[in-house]
Amino acid sequence: MRIDILTVFPDYFAPLDLSLVGKARKDHIFEVHVHDLRHWGVGAHKQVDDTPYGGGPGMVMSADVWGTALDSIQRVDAPLVHKPLLVIPTPSGIVFNQSTAADWTAQGHLVFACGRYEGIDSRVAVHYSDHPDWAGVSEISLGDYVLAGGEVAVLAMIEAVTRLMPGVLGNPGSAVDDSFSIPGGLVEGSVFTKPPLWRDLEVPAPLLSGNHALIAQWRAADSARRTSINRPDLMGDSPQV
Ligand code: 6GU
Numbered sequence: 608m609r610i611d612i613l614t615v616f617p618d619y620f621a622p623l624d625l626s627l628v629g630k631a632r633k634d635h636i637f638e639v640h641v642h643d644l645r646h647w648g649v650g651a652h653k654q655v656d657d658t659p660y661g662g663g664p665g666m667v668m669s670a671d672v673w674g675t676a677l678d679s680i681q682r683v684d685a686p687l688v689h690k691p692l693l694v695i696p697t698p699s700g701i702v703f704n705q706s707t708a709a710d711w712t713a714q715g716h717l718v719f720a721c722g723r724y725e726g727i728d729s730r731v732a733v734h735y736s737d738h739p740d741w742a743g744v745s746e747i748s749l750g751d752y753v754l755a756g757g758e759v760a761v762l763a764m765i766e767a768v769t770r771l772m773p774g775v776l777g778n779p780g781s782a783v784d785d786s787f788s789i790p791g792g793l794v795e796g797s798v799f800t801k802p803p804l805w806r807d808l809e810v811p812a813p814l815l816s817g818n819h820a821l822i823a824q825w826r827a828a829d830s831a832r833r834t835s836i837n838r839p840d841l842m843g844d845s846p847q848v
Pocket of ligand 1: 695696697698747748749750751752753754755756757760
């Protein structure tokens with residue numbers, strides 16, 4: 608997979624050199640290219656935004672700057688068979704979840720367009736959703752709160768997607784038990800390691816029993832307990848435990 612990120616703050620993406628994602632990049636499991644949108648900015652000040660039509664606070668990022676930038680990104684992939692999927696992070700998008708992450712692992716090329724200020728001229732999303740050289744446009748939100756720009760959201764999405772790719776996690780089983788990995792499932796349960804007694808708190812006895820049926824039963828009950836406390840919204844259609 609190839610990932611391109613367009614942003615006016617390329618430094619936000621330094622963490623992609625670290626940890627699991629950094630190692631997977633070194634291992635050529637996927638590649639990430641970060642581009643400074645100002646490269647395509649206009650005039651002496653490399654301007655990327657302008658005042659909003661209809662008035663209102665703040666600035667809107669220009670369709671022309673984004674169009675020139677995105678066309679040149681698409682062209683680098685043209686010799687490959689993959690059409691890029693354009694992802695536009697925005698609090699007004701569809702909410703990202705584990706099944707979005709799993710779906711995107713099947714894409715050959717993801718292009719993330721990080722908006723700042725009041726967002727990107729809406730004609731950009733319309734243009735690329737109907738474009739024969741692109742796989743479509745996803746306007747995606749992380750949840751019901753507002754960030755200053757798309758950069759932090761893109762870091763989260765990239766980590767969620769790439770950790771599902773074969774060879775990224777040291778232990779592939781780690782992703783199988785993930786919260787939300789089963790649609791309609793429960794959140795993950797509590798975890799413990801040595802010592803068995805810490806500050807008056809004991810590890811639950813079933814986990815020390817060596818009895819696999821008892822351990823599975825305790826974990827299922829604990830997972831249901833945590834889900835009903837933290838995420839009652841997930842309880843309705845969960846499978847019976
Ligand atoms: Cl994707 N972008 C911004 N700016 N704010 C958000 C978000 C995205 N998701 C939740 N809040």
